[in-house]
Each structure stands twice: as C-alpha cells, then as structure tokens.
Amino acid sequence: MKQDKTLLSFLNNNETRAIAFQVITLLIIAFVIYSGISNLMFNIEAREIHTGFAFLSNRAGFDINESMITYTPEHSNLQVFYVGLINTLVVAVVGIIFATIIGLMIGIARLSNNWLISKLAGGYIELFRNIPILIQILFWYNIALLTLPSPRGSFGFFDSIFINKRGIYVPEPVSEPGFVWVLIAFVLGIVLTVFMRRHFRQKHDKTGVHTNTLGYTAGLIFGLPLVVFFLLGSPMHLDYPSLQGFNFKGGRTFTPEFLALTFALSVYTATYIAEAIRSGIEAVNKGQKEAAAALGLTQTQSLKLIVLPQALRVAIPPTINQYLNLTKNSSLATAIGYPELMSAFGGTVLNQVGQAVEILGMTMAVYLVISLCISLLLNVVNKKMSIKGR
Amino acid sequence: MAIYESQELRKPPISQVGIVRWLRVNLFSSKVNVGLTLAALYMLYVIIPPMLGWMIFDANFNFGEFSFLGFEFGEIMATNDNCGRAAACWPFIYEKFDMFVYGFYPRELVWRVDIVFALAASLFVIVRLVRNYKYKNKVLLAMIIGFPIASFFLIGGGVFGLEVVKTHQWGGLMLTLVIASVGIIISFPIGVLLALGRQSNLRVINFFSTIYIEFIRAVPLITILFMASFVLPLFFTGGISFDKLLRALIAITLFQAAYFAEVVRGGLQAIPTGQYEAADAIGLNYVQKNALIILPQALKISIPNLVGSSISLFKDTTLVLIIGLMDMLAMVNMTANDINWLGRETEGFVFVTMTMWIFLYSMSRYSKKLEVRFSTDHKN
Structure with missing residues (x-):
C-alpha cells in the first residue's frame, strides 16, 4: 500500500x-x-535524382536578361545563384527606398489639416492595402506590356530617355580613370562630417553656443566630391541610348519586370509604412507639444527635439518589419519572371536540375539570413531607442 | 432719459459661416494648403475622368436582349470585335462570370457550390440571431464543426449519391474561399498549441516551437509552397500521393499556424501572472488552467489581431496560382485565352481586383470594429 x-x-x-x-x-x-x-x-x-551540391558548378545553359554581374549561359549554376541574390537585394533596396519615401509622404498627408489631402491619403491606404500584392504586380506588369508602344514608336524625352514595351532606357554614367578619387572624396566628406558634428556638439555642451551645421554638412558631403570632380576634369561621361535596328543600344535599361515589381512592392508596402508613421505621430502625447511650446521652443525645434524622437520610437520597429516583408514579397517576381533569387535559382535552375531539396534549402537559407540580419538591426534600434530609465 | 433700443445683431461675415468657412478652414487655410488642394484637384482631374470613362461611360454594357413586362430591352450581346479596345467590355465578364466564380467545376453541378455559399451567408445571420440564446455556444460549436464538413461533401461529392468532383476541377473564387477557410480553421488550433509551446517551461517543447515559428516567419510563403509541391511527396512512400490542392493546403496551413501562434502568444503575454498563480493555487492542472482560465482571456484579446492575420492569409491565397492551381487570379489569363475573347486581360484584372478588394476591405472594417468592441483600455 x-x-x-x-x-x-x-x-x-x-x-x-x-x-x-x-x-x-x-x-x-x-x-x-x-x-x-x-x-x-x-x-x-x-x-x-542526384544529391549533393555538385550541380552548382555545372553549366547553367540559359540566359538571364538582367544581371548586375557578368553572366552568360556558359556560367555555372552558382553564378545564377549570385545573380539572383544580387537582383533580390537590388529590388529590396530600391523598393525600400521608394516605399519609405511614399510611406512618409502618405503618412504625413494622412494627418494634414487639409481635408482633401488627408482623405486622398486615406483612400490611397485603403485602396492599395486591400489588394493582394501578387495581383498588383501582375496588374502593373500587364498594363505596362499592353499600353506601351513598340521600340520604334517609343516615347522619347530630350532624346535621352526612352520608354517602350521593353522598358525604360536612360543615359548611363560611365566612369573614366580618376573617378575613384571622387568616391574617395565622398567617403572622406562623410567621415569629416561626423567629426565636425561631434566637435560642434561638444562646443554646444560646453558653452551653450548652438551652431547650424547644415551648411557644413552639405559642403563636405556634396561640395568636396564636386570640387574634386571638376579639378580632375570631369572624369565621367554619359552613355546615351539610341535606336539601332529594332532595339535600343547603350544606356541603362530598366525592364518592365523590374519596374512593375519595384513599383508594386513600393506602393503596397508604403501603405503599411504610412500607417506606422501616422500611429507614431499620433502616439505622442499632446502635452509634450504644449510643454515644448511653454518652454519657448520654436515649432521646428519642438518637432525636431520633442515630437519626432518620440514618434520614431513607435514608428520605426513596424517600419523595419515592413522592410522584411517587402524583401520576402520580392520572391513573387516568379510570377512575372524577373530573375531574382526565387525565380532564377529556385525556379529555372530547379526545373533544369530537379534537386529540390538542395535548391529550395539554399533559397530558404538566404531569406533566413536576410531576416536574421533585419531582426538584429531591429534589436539594435530598439535598444538604442528604448527609454533610458535612471 | 435716454432710450436704448436694441439693435439687430450683425450677421457674421460670409467668410465665417457655412460652406465658405468649411472651405477656408479645411482646404484653403494657408498658402501651402491652397497649393496642395489645387495640386490634389489636378491629380484627381487627371486620374478620375479617364478611369470612369474606361469603366463606365465609354464601356460596353450590351449583355444581350431580355424582356421585362412585355417590353424588349437591350441589344444583341456584344462580341470581342464590336466591343472596341479603348474601353472596358463588360459582356466579357458577364459571359465568363461562371469561370471566375467556379473555375472548371462542372456547370450542371454548380448548385452544390451555391448551396455552400448560401449556407455561409446564413451562418452570419444565425450568429447574429443567437447572440442572446441560452444554448448559443452549443449552436455555434455545431456550426463551426458542421459547416466545413457539409461544405466539403457538397463541393467534393462522394456521399449520398453526389457525383465526385475532382479537386483539379475546383477553381475561381470558390477555390480561393476554400483555401482561405481551410487554412484558417485548421491552422488555428495548431497555432494555439505552438503558442502554448513557445510559452512553456519545458525546454524541448519551447525550443522546437520557437524554431518552427521563427523559421516559417523568416521565409516567404512561395518557398514553402514550392517545398510542399516538390519535396513533400518525397517524404512519403508506398504510393501515398497528394493532389495539388492538398499540397497547397498543407503549405498554407503550416505557414499560417506560425503567424497565428505569434498572435496568440501576444495575447498570452498580456495575461497578468496573477491569473496563472490563481489557477495554480486552486489546484488546476496544466490543461484545466489553460483551457478554463488563460486561453479564454488570451484569445479574446487576440481576436482583432487574429482577424488581421486571417486577412493576410486571404491575400496570400492568390499565391497558389504560382504552383498551378486555378484560383480566381488564374482565371484572368485562362478566360482571356478564349479564342472569342482574346486580349481581355485588363477587364479580368479589374474584375478580380474589385472582388478581392471588396472582400478584404469588408474584413478590415470588421477587424476595426472588433478592435473597438474588445478594447478594454479607457482611452476616451
């Protein structure tokens, strides 16, 4: 018992x-x-089915019409992986930049005291947020292909920019020897700006004398490289696109695939960023603005020193999350055939080689790494922005 | 003695009352706002008239002849050729409407799908009607279990002499709704379990739940769909075969479970520790504690976010097009390839976009409403 x-x-x-x-x-x-x-x-x-990663060094055998690095069908499958990876990153970076710009504008417009502007911004958000991103990508892609003229009947602007079914052609800056010094000057300008700002902040802390550093910053970052550029005798020229036979040669081309993808991604993600910005600004207590005014801060100072730092603390984490979503959504390029990672490597190479486990594993690993990087960034930002308790 | 006479009150200046004041305050309050308003008006002028022209005023609405009260109306139905290319050709949508809604579902059997649609619509009515009924929970539970089963057999057939309709014939809006509802219904319990797992003190369970959730959330849905369609069949032997739809459903369910798990975890974290301690103190075991005390509270506060997450899932169902399922979006190209209606993709896109938008917009309004109803903080 x-x-x-x-x-x-x-x-x-x-x-x-x-x-x-x-x-x-x-x-x-x-x-x-x-x-x-x-x-x-x-x-x-x-x-x-073969196993292992030997297929990576095999000849790819298909062409990719859009690549940042040299690529021919003679290159290996590994090169396709790199091409796709770089294209994914390009789409992500371009998309993030435009989504942030549009999102900022719409978010601020949503809070405008102008009735029409505020309603328009609200309409924009409700319209584009409630349409699946894949439909948007396919829609813009098809519209572009259906409505734009053939290369012979291109829309031309100033004889240097051309738009037709095959994409947008713009002049491409080609660097000549010596241009590297301009880049060095640019980096030097940024470094000097950091030191200059630190100097003036220390001066402000010690003496209370405030110096407006905007002019110095512009001078160092943009002026210095410009001076070097002209001193070296303009080591750069523009390569203009021109119609040769049935197609344009020269210049830089943005294909309809790339344009539809980045446009749809930016427009869609911007709606979420706009909402993040709006809720960030709305989250700042009204008393904070009143207190700033009572202290005698000007409107600009109040915005810069009181409102924005608090609004950004709320707005930045969801915005960074949206950057991650945009990067993941760029994989939908598969539907229109823009050669980014999922489409070129996870799609075309997979069809040719058939080693789904290895190829999809590599593709997933890349997205995993990107998302880990963004999470790390988010942690750093959160730590930096969190309210420091004393 | 002076006599004072009250004078009539002077009216406020015209600029300070009525519509003029509204315009001055809301549209033309400063130089910047005047500029912005004019720019916005110009933008609307550029966008709206051509759009309305394409969709309505220049569009073709000749759906064919019909008679009403003995009068003949309409003209003979338009064809692709006499529709013109400059504006929309809605007879195309009218003729292909069944394709967009049912896909390749046999035409003589679509009444079965219609019954499911009708059942779904009546569910919403019943939910509202029984709100104060004594056995409300039992009715709701019966519906939640009964409806999917009834729908499955009605659409798929195979019992009561209903003809079997293979899944490759399912398509259109119906397929979109099937994928979305199955995804939501099945992934929800998995998501709750994963959320509990991630909150658990048991190291092994915590570890695997966390790894699963974080991994799924880090990769795009399309890679998981590809995994399900290329790799999943390799994990099974002995002639077990999955059809395309089942693979897509598995992928979407596994994907959505991770997102639901994060939403529910948010709800769990919002429950004060006192609730856990009180449940322990009265001697409830783990299952009782979660089923009776923690989850009812946690799920209630996560409802708005659960709806939000379901909206994302609804949007994501469009991706099944890439692995070759015939959902509504796939019907755009399918119908525009008809030899009689070549090149009508734009109409199809606009129609599909509007349908999806109506669904998603009403869902997002609903989630906003829920957010207000369930908000317990006393902001106002």
Missing part, C-alpha cells in the same frame, strides 16, 4: 511528468524526422 503511494506520487510529480512529456515529444520528432529522411533517401534513389 505504502509503495503504491510513493509510486503514485512519483507519477504525479510535476518534474517527472515534465521530463516524460519532453522525452516523448523528442521521440516523436526524432521518429518523424527519421522516417521522413529515410523515405526521402529511398525516393531520391528510386527516382535517380
């Missing part, structure tokens, strides 16, 4: 149960993984 009781209490013990429960879970997970992988191995052998 007594033994029974100890056994019962042993069985009822929370710790025993916890361990048993976890061991069972582990066993189930191990079983699922084991049987999954053994089935996978069996199937892979039965279907004579």
Whole structure:
C-alpha cells in the first residue's frame, strides 16, 4: 500500500511528468524526422535524382536578361545563384527606398489639416492595402506590356530617355580613370562630417553656443566630391541610348519586370509604412507639444527635439518589419519572371536540375539570413531607442 | 432719459459661416494648403475622368436582349470585335462570370457550390440571431464543426449519391474561399498549441516551437509552397500521393499556424501572472488552467489581431496560382485565352481586383470594429 503511494506520487510529480512529456515529444520528432529522411533517401534513389551540391558548378545553359554581374549561359549554376541574390537585394533596396519615401509622404498627408489631402491619403491606404500584392504586380506588369508602344514608336524625352514595351532606357554614367578619387572624396566628406558634428556638439555642451551645421554638412558631403570632380576634369561621361535596328543600344535599361515589381512592392508596402508613421505621430502625447511650446521652443525645434524622437520610437520597429516583408514579397517576381533569387535559382535552375531539396534549402537559407540580419538591426534600434530609465 | 433700443445683431461675415468657412478652414487655410488642394484637384482631374470613362461611360454594357413586362430591352450581346479596345467590355465578364466564380467545376453541378455559399451567408445571420440564446455556444460549436464538413461533401461529392468532383476541377473564387477557410480553421488550433509551446517551461517543447515559428516567419510563403509541391511527396512512400490542392493546403496551413501562434502568444503575454498563480493555487492542472482560465482571456484579446492575420492569409491565397492551381487570379489569363475573347486581360484584372478588394476591405472594417468592441483600455 505504502509503495503504491510513493509510486503514485512519483507519477504525479510535476518534474517527472515534465521530463516524460519532453522525452516523448523528442521521440516523436526524432521518429518523424527519421522516417521522413529515410523515405526521402529511398525516393531520391528510386527516382535517380542526384544529391549533393555538385550541380552548382555545372553549366547553367540559359540566359538571364538582367544581371548586375557578368553572366552568360556558359556560367555555372552558382553564378545564377549570385545573380539572383544580387537582383533580390537590388529590388529590396530600391523598393525600400521608394516605399519609405511614399510611406512618409502618405503618412504625413494622412494627418494634414487639409481635408482633401488627408482623405486622398486615406483612400490611397485603403485602396492599395486591400489588394493582394501578387495581383498588383501582375496588374502593373500587364498594363505596362499592353499600353506601351513598340521600340520604334517609343516615347522619347530630350532624346535621352526612352520608354517602350521593353522598358525604360536612360543615359548611363560611365566612369573614366580618376573617378575613384571622387568616391574617395565622398567617403572622406562623410567621415569629416561626423567629426565636425561631434566637435560642434561638444562646443554646444560646453558653452551653450548652438551652431547650424547644415551648411557644413552639405559642403563636405556634396561640395568636396564636386570640387574634386571638376579639378580632375570631369572624369565621367554619359552613355546615351539610341535606336539601332529594332532595339535600343547603350544606356541603362530598366525592364518592365523590374519596374512593375519595384513599383508594386513600393506602393503596397508604403501603405503599411504610412500607417506606422501616422500611429507614431499620433502616439505622442499632446502635452509634450504644449510643454515644448511653454518652454519657448520654436515649432521646428519642438518637432525636431520633442515630437519626432518620440514618434520614431513607435514608428520605426513596424517600419523595419515592413522592410522584411517587402524583401520576402520580392520572391513573387516568379510570377512575372524577373530573375531574382526565387525565380532564377529556385525556379529555372530547379526545373533544369530537379534537386529540390538542395535548391529550395539554399533559397530558404538566404531569406533566413536576410531576416536574421533585419531582426538584429531591429534589436539594435530598439535598444538604442528604448527609454533610458535612471 | 435716454432710450436704448436694441439693435439687430450683425450677421457674421460670409467668410465665417457655412460652406465658405468649411472651405477656408479645411482646404484653403494657408498658402501651402491652397497649393496642395489645387495640386490634389489636378491629380484627381487627371486620374478620375479617364478611369470612369474606361469603366463606365465609354464601356460596353450590351449583355444581350431580355424582356421585362412585355417590353424588349437591350441589344444583341456584344462580341470581342464590336466591343472596341479603348474601353472596358463588360459582356466579357458577364459571359465568363461562371469561370471566375467556379473555375472548371462542372456547370450542371454548380448548385452544390451555391448551396455552400448560401449556407455561409446564413451562418452570419444565425450568429447574429443567437447572440442572446441560452444554448448559443452549443449552436455555434455545431456550426463551426458542421459547416466545413457539409461544405466539403457538397463541393467534393462522394456521399449520398453526389457525383465526385475532382479537386483539379475546383477553381475561381470558390477555390480561393476554400483555401482561405481551410487554412484558417485548421491552422488555428495548431497555432494555439505552438503558442502554448513557445510559452512553456519545458525546454524541448519551447525550443522546437520557437524554431518552427521563427523559421516559417523568416521565409516567404512561395518557398514553402514550392517545398510542399516538390519535396513533400518525397517524404512519403508506398504510393501515398497528394493532389495539388492538398499540397497547397498543407503549405498554407503550416505557414499560417506560425503567424497565428505569434498572435496568440501576444495575447498570452498580456495575461497578468496573477491569473496563472490563481489557477495554480486552486489546484488546476496544466490543461484545466489553460483551457478554463488563460486561453479564454488570451484569445479574446487576440481576436482583432487574429482577424488581421486571417486577412493576410486571404491575400496570400492568390499565391497558389504560382504552383498551378486555378484560383480566381488564374482565371484572368485562362478566360482571356478564349479564342472569342482574346486580349481581355485588363477587364479580368479589374474584375478580380474589385472582388478581392471588396472582400478584404469588408474584413478590415470588421477587424476595426472588433478592435473597438474588445478594447478594454479607457482611452476616451
């Protein structure tokens, strides 16, 4: 009888149960993984699918019409991976820049005291946020292809920018030897600006004399490279696009795929950023503005020193989350064939090689890394922006 | 003695009353605002008239002849050729309407889908009617379990002499709704379990839940859909085969579960520790504690976010087009490839966009309403 009781209490013990429960879970997970992988191995052998990453060095054999780095069909599948990765990053960066600009404008417009502007911004948000992003991408892509003229009938602007079915052609700046010095001057300008600002802030802390650094900043970051540029005798020229035969040659081309993708992504993500900005500004207590006014701060000072720092604390984390969403959504380029990672590597290479496990694994790993980087950034930002308790 | 006579009150200046004052305050309060207003008006002028022209005023509405009270109306139905390219050709949508709604579902059987639609609509009415009924919870539970089962057999067939309709014939708006509702219904319990797992003190369970949630949330849905369509079949042997729809459903359910889990976790974190301690103090075990005390509160405060997450899922269902399912969006190209209606993608896109927008907009309004109803902070 007594033994029974100890056994019962042993069985009822929370710790025993916890361990048993976890061991069972582990066993189930191990079983699922084991049987999954053994089935996978069996199937892979039965279907004579190759395994391993040898396919990466094989010849790709298909052309990609849009690449930042040199690529020909003779290059390897690994090169396709790089091309796709770089294109993904390009779309993400361009999309993020435009989404932020549009989002800021719409978010501020939403709070405007101008009735029409505020309603228009609200309409924009409600319209574009409630249409799935894939529909938007396909819509703009199809509209562009349907309405734009053929290369011969292109819309031309100043004989240097041309728009037709195959994309937008703009002059491309081509650097000549010596241009690298301009870049060095630009970086130097930024470094000097940091030091200059630190100097004036220390001066402000010590003496209370405030100096407006905007002029110096502009001079250092833009003026310095310009001076170097002209001193070296303008080491850069523009390569203009021109119609040769049936197509344009020269210049820089933005394909309809790229334009539709970045446009749809920016327009869609901007609605979320606008909402983040609006809620950030609305979250600042009215008393804060009144207190700033009571202290005698000007409107600009109040905005810069009191309102914005508090609004950004609320607005920035969701905005960074939207950057991640935009990057993930760029994978929808598969639907219109813009050669980014998912489309070129996860799509075309997968169709040719058939090693779905390796290829999709690599693709997922890239998105995983990107999202980890953005999470880290978010943590850093949150730490920096959190209210410091004393 | 002076006699004072009260004078009639002077009226406020015209600029300070009525519509003029409204215009001055809301549209023309400063130089900047005058500029902005004019710019906005110009923008509207550039965008709205051509759009309305394309959609309504220049568009073709010849849906064919019909008679009403003995009078003949309308003209003979327009064809692709006499529609013109400058404006919308709505007879195209009219003729292809069934394609957009049912896909390739056999025409003589669409009444079964219509019954499901009618059932779904009546659900909303019943939910409102039974709000104060004594056995409300039992009725709701019966509906939540009964409706999906009834819908499954009505659409798929196979019982009571209903003809079987294979999933590759499912399509259009119906398929979109099937994927969205199955995704939401099945992923919700998984999401709750994952959320509890992530909050759990048991290291192993916590670890795996966290890894799962974070991994799924880090990758795009399209990669998971591709995984489900290319790799999932390889994990099974012995002739188990998945059809395309089932693969998409598995992918979407696994994907959505992670997002639901994060929403529910937010709700769980908002429950004060006192609730957990009180449940422990009265001797409830883990299941009782969560089922009776914690989850009812946590789920209630997560409802607005759950609806928000469901809206995202609804948007994401369009992605199944990429792995070859015939959802509403896929019907745009499918119908415009008809030899009689070549090149009518734009009409299809506009129609699909408007339909999706109406669904999503009403859902987002509903979630806003819920947010107000469930908000417990006393802001106002």
